[in-house]
Amino acid sequence: MIELTASAEQQQTHREQNFIRQYTQMSLEEFCGNIRRMESQGLDGISLFNNVISQGLAPDFIAEDEVQHSRRLERITSEITRRFRQEGLRMVLVAGPSCSGKTTTSRFLTHMLRDNGIQPCVVSLDNYFLNLDQRPLDPNGNIDYESFYGLDLKQLERDVNSLLEGNRVPMPTYDYVEGKRTYHGNTLQLDSNSLLFLEGLHALNPLLIPNIDDDKKYRLFVTAQATIYYGEKAGLEEHDNRLLRRIYRDFNSRGASALQTLQWWPGVLRGENLWILPFASHADGWFNTSMVFELSAIKSRVSQLLQEVPESEPVEYKIAQRLSRILDRIAPLSQEDFAAIAPKRRFLLSNEGK
Numbered sequence: 001m002i003e004l005t006a007s008a009e010q011q012q013t014h015r016e017q018n019f020i021r022q023y024t025q026m027s028l029e030e031f032c033g034n035i036r037r038m039e040s041q042g043l044d045g046i047s048l049f050n051n052v053i054s055q056g057l058a059p060d061f062i063a064e065d066e067v068q069h070s071r072r073l074e075r076i077t078s079e080i081t082r083r084f085r086q087e088g089l090r091m092v093l094v095a096g097p098s099c100s101g102k103t104t105t106s107r108f109l110t111h112m113l114r115d116n117g118i119q120p121c122v123v124s125l126d127n128y129f130l131n132l133d134q135r136p137l138d139p140n141g142n143i144d145y146e147s148f149y150g151l152d153l154k155q156l157e158r159d160v161n162s163l164l165e166g167n168r169v170p171m172p173t174y175d176y177v178e179g180k181r182t183y184h185g186n187t188l189q190l191d192s193n194s195l196l197f198l199e200g201l202h203a204l205n206p207l208l209i210p211n212i213d214d215d216k217k218y219r220l221f222v223t224a225q226a227t228i229y230y231g232e233k234a235g236l237e238e239h240d241n242r243l244l245r246r247i248y249r250d251f252n253s254r255g256a257s258a259l260q261t262l263q264w265w266p267g268v269l270r271g272e273n274l275w276i277l278p279f280a281s282h283a284d285g286w287f288n289t290s291m292v293f294e295l296s297a298i299k300s301r302v303s304q305l306l307q308e309v310p311e312s313e314p315v316e317y318k319i320a321q322r323l324s325r326i327l328d329r330i331a332p333l334s335q336e337d338f339a340a341i342a343p344k345r346r347f348l349l350s351n352e353g354k
Helices: 006-023 028-040 045-054 058-087 102-115 153-164 240-254 258-275 277-282 294-307 314-328 335-339 343-350
Strands: 091-095 119-124 169-175 180-188 194-199 217-223 285-288
Touching: 028 045, 028 058, 045 058, 058 102, 058 217, 058 285, 058 335, 091 102, 102 119, 102 194, 102 217, 119 153, 153 169, 153 194, 240 258, 240 294, 240 314, 258 277, 258 294, 258 314, 294 314
Parallel strands: 091 194, 091 217, 119 194, 217 285
Antiparallel strands: 169 180
């Protein structure tokens, strides 16, 4: 480790103080860009980021993050609306890897489209999973939860075609506890002002609904790429943003431990590389759901969950310790700052499913 001289320490402190004075008047984009620029000059991005929280400025940046998030969604909504009215668009396909924010993004878009006079009807592909005893197996002989062929493709195609013909169609619900698809009397019917949404991991796979022309589909790929790069000192890896989200949400929605989530994760990534990412290039639009302060928002709870991963599971324990070290260096949001995140986006961090 290189030790700074007193003069060098003073110089770095002076640069940090200049940065603090500057970011009180920065836009969010300038703030994120300045952190990247300062890191390239040898400063620690996380300490600069933490200063925003300690100075009580997080709510201001969160508010601007909300505005920019909405503007990006409005542009997507405008394009969907235009194609619906001018080109006969029939469906919107929303896909992305695990914990990218597909369900939440679909909800945002449906609300905005209703404001434009369009009636979206959302169908979750998860409800078309085959029963567990019918699912394909992975190379180790275990159930492959990520496979495209875990969906009942024939039933899905029949239902979509019937919906587009204007028929009333019984809609399934997948029971995760029983591992079975069930029907509870729910039905769906489209009219001339309806727009069908298909949302799920495999929504962009061209084999999903092959008989519908591509010009009748709007394909949206949802990602969760960290909006701030914290530098090499943090050790934040490519998929860590989503993994931390998944640990948080698996506990809240499934009661799963961090150990269980870490054990599932390699299979999740393998499935993404096989079945999801190859079709991202087919998308008509991309949307990044990451929030600037989301790691600060989930830090306290996730840190507790990571500490429960036992040393007796060496692979998962090593990952948990690495993630813990990252979170240890990031300041948590206060309850007041967390409340500044709009309720519809707090949902992104807590209750959304797979």
